[in-house]
Amino acid sequence: MVRDLQSTPEPDPALSTLDRLNPNRSSTAPSPALGRLGHPGNAGQLEELYEQWKANPTSIDPVWRGFFEGFELGCQLRPPPRSGPTAPAAVGDVLPQARLYNLLFAYRALGHTLAHLDPLGLVPHENPDLALSTFRFTDADLDQVFDSGTLGGGGPRTLRDILAFLRETYCGTLGVEFMHIMNFAIRRWLRDRMERSRNQPVFTPAQQRRVLEKIIAAESLERFLHTRYVGQKRFSLEGGETLIAVLDSLLEACPANGVEEIVIGMAHRGRLNVLVNTLGKSRRKLFTEFHENYVPETVLGDGDVKYHLGYENTITTSENKKLRVSLAPNPSHLEAVDPVVEGKARARQRLREDTVKREKVLPVLIHGDGAFIGQGVVAETLNLSKLEGYKTGGTIHIIVNNQIAFTTVPVDSRSTRYCTAPAKSLGLPIFHINGDDPLSACAVIQLALEFRQRFHEDIVLDIVCYRKHGHNEGDEPNFTQPTLYSEIDQHPSVSRLLSRRLLDAGVITEEQIQKIRSQLDVVSEDALRESREAVTKFQPKLRPDFRCPALLESVSTGVPASALAKLGRSISTIPADFQINTKIRKMLDQRRAMAEGKAPLDWACAEHLAFASLLTSGHPIRLSGQDSRRGTFSQRHSAIYDLRTRARYIPLKNLSKDQASFCVYNSPLSEAAVLGFDYGYSLDCPDMLILWEAQFGDFANGAQTQIDQYIAAAESKWGVTSRITLLLPHGYHGQGPEHSSARLERFLQLSAEDNWVVTYPSTPANYFHLLRRQSLRKTVKPLVVMTPKGMLRDPRASSPVKDCTRGCFEEILPDPAMASGARRVILCSGKVYFDLAEFREKHGLKDAAVIRLEQIYPLHETKLQAIVGKHAADAEIVWCQEEPRNMGAWNHLESKLRALFRKEIRYAGRRASASPATGALAIHALEQNQLLASAFGMSKPPLLAEAVVPSRPSQTSKSSGKPRSAAAKNKSAQAKLSSVSSRKRNRKPKRKAS
Ligand SMILES: Cc1ncc(C[n+]2csc(CCOP(=O)(O)OP(=O)(O)O)c2C)c(N)n1
Numbered sequence: 001m002v003r004d005l006q007s008t009p010e011p012d013p014a015l016s017t018l019d020r021l022n023p024n025r026s027s028t029a030p031s032p033a034l035g036r037l038g039h040p041g042n043a044g045q046l047e048e049l050y051e052q053w054k055a056n057p058t059s060i061d062p063v064w065r066g067f068f069e070g071f072e073l074g075c076q077l078r079p080p081p082r083s084g085p086t087a088p089a090a091v092g093d094v095l096p097q098a099r100l101y102n103l104l105f106a107y108r109a110l111g112h113t114l115a116h117l118d119p120l121g122l123v124p125h126e127n128p129d130l131a132l133s134t135f136r137f138t139d140a141d142l143d144q145v146f147d148s149g150t151l152g153g154g155g156p157r158t159l160r161d162i163l164a165f166l167r168e169t170y171c172g173t174l175g176v177e178f179m180h181i182m183n184f185a186i187r188r189w190l191r192d193r194m195e196r197s198r199n200q201p202v203f204t205p206a207q208q209r210r211v212l213e214k215i216i217a218a219e220s221l222e223r224f225l226h227t228r229y230v231g232q233k234r235f236s237l238e239g240g241e242t243l244i245a246v247l248d249s250l251l252e253a254c255p256a257n258g259v260e261e262i263v264i265g266m267a268h269r270g271r272l273n274v275l276v277n278t279l280g281k282s283r284r285k286l287f288t289e290f291h292e293n294y295v296p297e298t299v300l301g302d303g304d305v306k307y308h309l310g311y312e313n314t315i316t317t318s319e320n321k322k323l324r325v326s327l328a329p330n331p332s333h334l335e336a337v338d339p340v341v342e343g344k345a346r347a348r349q350r351l352r353e354d355t356v357k358r359e360k361v362l363p364v365l366i367h368g369d370g371a372f373i374g375q376g377v378v379a380e381t382l383n384l385s386k387l388e389g390y391k392t393g394g395t396i397h398i399i400v401n402n403q404i405a406f407t408t409v410p411v412d413s414r415s416t417r418y419c420t421a422p423a424k425s426l427g428l429p430i431f432h433i434n435g436d437d438p439l440s441a442c443a444v445i446q447l448a449l450e451f452r453q454r455f456h457e458d459i460v461l462d463i464v465c466y467r468k469h470g471h472n473e474g475d476e477p478n479f480t481q482p483t484l485y486s487e488i489d490q491h492p493s494v495s496r497l498l499s500r501r502l503l504d505a506g507v508i509t510e511e512q513i514q515k516i517r518s519q520l521d522v523v524s525e526d527a528l529r530e531s532r533e534a535v536t537k538f539q540p541k542l543r544p545d546f547r548c549p550a551l552l553e554s555v556s557t558g559v560p561a562s563a564l565a566k567l568g569r570s571i572s573t574i575p576a577d578f579q580i581n582t583k584i585r586k587m588l589d590q591r592r593a594m595a596e597g598k599a600p601l602d603w604a605c606a607e608h609l610a611f612a613s614l615l616t617s618g619h620p621i622r623l624s625g626q627d628s629r630r631g632t633f634s635q636r637h638s639a640i641y642d643l644r645t646r647a648r649y650i651p652l653k654n655l656s657k658d659q660a661s662f663c664v665y666n667s668p669l670s671e672a673a674v675l676g677f678d679y680g681y682s683l684d685c686p687d688m689l690i691l692w693e694a695q696f697g698d699f700a701n702g703a704q705t706q707i708d709q710y711i712a713a714a715e716s717k718w719g720v721t722s723r724i725t726l727l728l729p730h731g732y733h734g735q736g737p738e739h740s741s742a743r744l745e746r747f748l749q750l751s752a753e754d755n756w757v758v759t760y761p762s763t764p765a766n767y768f769h770l771l772r773r774q775s776l777r778k779t780v781k782p783l784v785v786m787t788p789k790g791m792l793r794d795p796r797a798s799s800p801v802k803d804c805t806r807g808c809f810e811e812i813l814p815d816p817a818m819a820s821g822a823r824r825v826i827l828c829s830g831k832v833y834f835d836l837a838e839f840r841e842k843h844g845l846k847d848a849a850v851i852r853l854e855q856i857y858p859l860h861e862t863k864l865q866a867i868v869g870k871h872a873a874d875a876e877i878v879w880c881q882e883e884p885r886n887m888g889a890w891n892h893l894e895s896k897l898r899a900l901f902r903k904e905i906r907y908a909g910r911r912a913s914a915s916p917a918t919g920a921l922a923i924h925a926l927e928q929n930q931l932l933a934s935a936f937g938m939s940k941p942p943l944l945a946e947a948v949v950p951s952r953p954s955q956t957s958k959s960s961g962k963p964r965s966a967a968a969k970n971k972s973a974q975a976k977l978s979s980v981s982s983r984k985r986n987r988k989p990k991r992k993a994s
């Protein structure tokens with residue numbers, strides 16, 4: 001809580017600032033721009049205008065701009081008085097007051113550089129720019145009276161008082177960066193709040209004792225663990241115990257501020273302490289986890305170390321109010337949890353129907369100093385904070401800034417003065433607090449909460465502290481930081497310093513402090529005894545492979561034709577007063593025809609129908625990704641725009657009154673944060689189909705941490721499941737190395753224990769069924785889909801609408817042209833099927849069947865066996881893929897297929913390659929021709945002119961959307977090819993002479 005000096009500022013003295021600045025003003029008519037401010041009582045406004053001009057000269061009226069420019073110039077030109085009285089003559093009457101405003105501005109902007117932030121006192125806190133002389137004042141001016149503008153309510157004050165006021169407010173153990181904020185209302189609010197209280201905490205004695213209790217509790221837990229579990233990693237909070245008091249103050253203040261729930265994300269440092277002292281996890285449970293025989297009880301998979309585990313609880317505040325608090329599990333990867341927590345918080349807001357103000361659920365992220373400035377995902381996550389599809393009403397960031405990262409000190413880890421620099425680019429308020437002053441820190445967190453609830457923006461608290469031990473407890477800090485650690489060793493603990501302060505103030509007695517300590521010791525000893533009894537029951541044994549047979553059960557996902565036709569009408573109907581692009585109108589008409597069975601379905605229409613059918617049966621959907629509203633390939637057009645106004649209409653939001661919600665967002669240009677966010681969202685909204693779409697599949701590796709650490713492994717590590725669905729455009733169309741591969745092999749390498757489903761559907765109808773299955777089936781698992789690019793408009797890959805009216809997702813598709821009796825069975829996935837089928841037809845190859853694995857993991861072995869079993873028993877089995885040999889599904893499938901069919905499987909595809917694809921379309925065509933021929937056992941590929949040249953996807957539908965004619969494609973590829981082949985011939989390496 002912060003002391004209120006006065007709620008309404010005192011009126012300014014009769015003489016306005018402008019009058020003081022320009023004594024002759026009344027004789028000239030004020031400029032209209034100057035008019036309003038030129039009246040008595042507006043000194044504060046003038047000063048604000050001056051601040052605004054300093055921050056951004058072009059943001060104010062040109063008349064005022066000219067005025068301040070002249071004014072500054074005057075300040076600079078006037079030489080400082082050499083000696084004698086300070087009272088300036090004539091023009092000098094103007095300048096001291098102006099310089100005083102300059103000083104006010106400078107202290108508010110840079111006072112933090114003088115603040116005593118480092119408990120160890122090793123970081124210098126001085127700034128010559130704030131010396132009196134900078135403002136052309138001397139000690140002799142100290143008793144001169146000035147108008148103090150808006151300072152703490154304003155009024156006349158001596159320079160001495162003004163300086164004392166500013167130093168107390170901005171240069172104590174709290175340093176505030178807020179003058180970079182461009183929103184003046186926010187800046188003014190913060191300034192007034194801070195100046196009214198002079199940033200001094202005011203707590204009742206009982207509240208002060210509570211702060212001390214929390215600090216002692218934090219310290220006592222660490223010390224207990226230190227002596228009972230010697231050398232075990234716990235990532236001690238010692239030196240930063242203020243965090244626990246700060247979190248307690250925050251939780252205490254939540255109910256009165258309308259917060260019902262907090263979602264916390266944090267890394268290793270102090271996590272065990274937060275679990276026990278903030279979330280109320282029992283010490284017994286924690287101590288049990290320290291035991292060497294401990295085996296996690298709840299997790300079916302491999303479990304995780306104790307300092308990564310999540311927890312949730314409903315806590316009761318001192319005023320008997322309930323608050324739900326959760327700590328998200330997180331991997332070792334620093335800051336990866338940030339977007340996940342934001343997504344979870346947004347999901348919780350949805351569940352609490354708090355989607356307008358977002359005041360009931362508060363995300364709190366606790367960071368390390370090294371990670372906050374170093375990890376890019378921090379900046380990506382901060383950038384989500386105000387975006388329509390990703391905002392959470394403001395996050396409170398707390399940095400446990402122990403001024404070191406493992407062995408690396410700030411001078412090596414950042415190019416900025418503060419580790420909080422990324423937050424500055426978003427214009428967030430930043431409070432730097434000396435960690436040895438927990439009372440101030442607790443006052444600031446309350447201010448932060450009030451700020452967040454009022455302005456719905458992020459805010460940052462940087463608790464500057466130190467790290468008592470090494471990075472972990474087995475780590476010797478003296479190897480690399482001998483001088484720092486000799487200071488730390490001598491430094492009194494936070495609890496000692498606060499005890500002294502409260503004892504001196506008569507707020508607590510020595511006996512009371514002893515009682516707090518001994519009670520905590522008893523609690524810990526009891527818990528330790530209980531935990532020892534519990535662990536004797538553990539019998540570690542190797543666990544069996546975890547399987548989920550339900551993943552291979554079929555789910556009926558057909559939708560009656562009449563319903564599809566009706567949905568088709570809904571998704572193609574636009575309000576009568578909407579004027580839309582004619583090509584879009586045509587596309588909508590085509591969709592209607594497709595849904596009515598008058599034209600074959602394409603991918604985008606199948607997707608729309610799948611979405612529409614789910615929404616109208618009460619299943620909500622969220623789709624986010626770069627340009628996902630329109631679709632990277634201009635295929636989706638989920639939002640339609642009015643030509644005159646750009647008013648947006650989303651047909652899928654307008655299907656029926658009682659439909660479930662459909663949310664579709666263009667994401668910012670980030671993979672890690674956006675996928676992390678959508679994944680986090682999916683954890684708390686398991687009934688919602690949440691899709692994240694990569695612009696091109698290969699960009700998903702920008703979010704590799706989220707994929708490896710969370711999506712693939714979270715169920716095994718933490719027992720949490722998700723329905724997150726990844727749409728990854730994939731397919732070889734000769735577009736070069738960067739846009740061909742979604743790195744299918746990576747997903748397959750991560751596949752085990754039925755952790756997720758990896759698919760590469762080849763028809764719109766099967767995609768339709770897949771999306772519906774993912775939403776409808778009870779088993780909650782992530783889904784990875786290789787989605788089409790070129791096939792989006794490829795008539796070869798269209799489906800009759802009747803294929804959507806019955807059945808289910810087919811994991812394996814038999815060859816429609818050759819169901820049995822083939823002497824060669826070519827297995828493949830996705831797009832290459834169409835190239836194979838066309839090649840076969842063109843060359844009259846009769847004896848080969850092409851079977852599609854639409855779901856590669858988990859492989860439906862019985863279905864595959866049954867389908868392959870219809871062909872000759874001695875049939876050659878070939879795996880054909882477009883991807884290089886070291887990529888695609890080959891490495892994952894080879895041993896499985898060999899074991900399944902008890903024979904060698906022949907590979908037909910590109911050779912192993914460092915890069916996913918060639919950069920030349922012509923080479924691509926050559927390679928494709930070769931791999932198709934090889935699949936059919938042709939020793940020599942046919943001439944390319946006779947081969948099937950694969951189509952290239954168009955990224956936008958500037959063209960009519962029709963594929964180029966095969967002849968035209970052949971012609972251009974052949975032309976390129978001949979020039980490439982001649983170049984290649986010329987490049988042939990000469991044989992070395994022997
Ligand atoms: C992405 C990532 N890179 C490296 C590490 C290894 N690592 C663990 S903690 C740590 C230092 C973190 O420093 P800081 O953020 O200041 O937190 P502190 O440990 O000081 O609390 C490092 C480098 C990691 N966990 N994650």
Ligand SMILES: [Mg+2]
Binds near residue numbers: 368400401402405406
């Ligand atoms: Mg650190």
